[in-house]
Amino acid sequence: MKPPVPDPGPDRLMQVLDEWQPTPELSPDFGLRLRRRILAAPAPLPWWSVSRLQWVAVAVLLVLIAGVGWYAHLRDTPAAAPATSAVIEAEMIAQPGPDSQAGAQLDPVMRDLQMLNRDGDLIEHLDFLSAGTGTTRIQDRVQNDD
């Protein structure tokens, strides 16, 4: 019976690995070529210009934000009130008929004024209502009717 083969230790593995000893030789013009490459290589960009594309993206984003802000500002600001004379003129032009929708949209004060203007004759002859004699006249009229 063969004796068990002892497990070779790590030292033996290291000795075997030591056998791989490449002898690197640099080409004689290594230094010259390196110097040439260094001179030909572009200078490294400073940190702020490393990502030029990012700066462009930031600029575009800022322009977009400014545009959206300006649009929102314009939308939220009420239109400037036109001059008073222009309002009166516009309302005079838009003098509504009795069943006009425009009339319904007019200011209540204007509506009252229009009503006074339209029913002026009637209102003039209603003065008897304000006096105490009015009742007597009505009673007289009722008696005369009878």
Next chain:
Amino acid sequence: MGAELTVVLDASVRTLDPDTELMLRFQEGDASSFDEIVARYRKPLLGFLIRLVRDAAASEELLQEAFLRVYQHRSRYRPQARFSTWIHQIAQNLAFNYMRDHRRDRLHDSLDEPTPEDTAPRELADLRPTTEQSMIEATQRARRQQRVQAAIAALPERQQAAVILHKYQGMNYADIGSTLKLSESATKSILFRAYESLRRELKDLL
């Protein structure tokens, strides 16, 4: 307190690591420091790249690129990290990118590489004790080297880098961890697994 500690740590790195000192001088505008860095690191870094990439011409190109990056990005270096760790990290990233880009070529190449059966140690009884014997020994040595190279190349990328940094670049666990962006315990674990795989793969040579 924190700031003071950072200053003390920075000062200790500066005093302990002459390469870091060189790099800081280069950052301050001393161009001769860069030449000194190139002179110190070109051979060890080339060895590192050749072991990872296994192509001498490509390794030299990658080495040029690594030094170019050190030159261009010198302002990004912070002395909290050892300079050797930083430059190895740059070289390793370049090598990994190259390896990924050329994976298909490497697969084709590996089909042409000798199999373990081809490279198994021959019976020495047949060898004649002449210069022929030394030639045979040289051939065997070359084959063993190829076996080691192939076994390391068969490891996953990170394990390859860890083994090369540990075994051939002589880095400690902390520095390997910094280079590979791993914790020290994760580095130990990755190295353990890598060496176990190599032991299995190279069993007949041990």
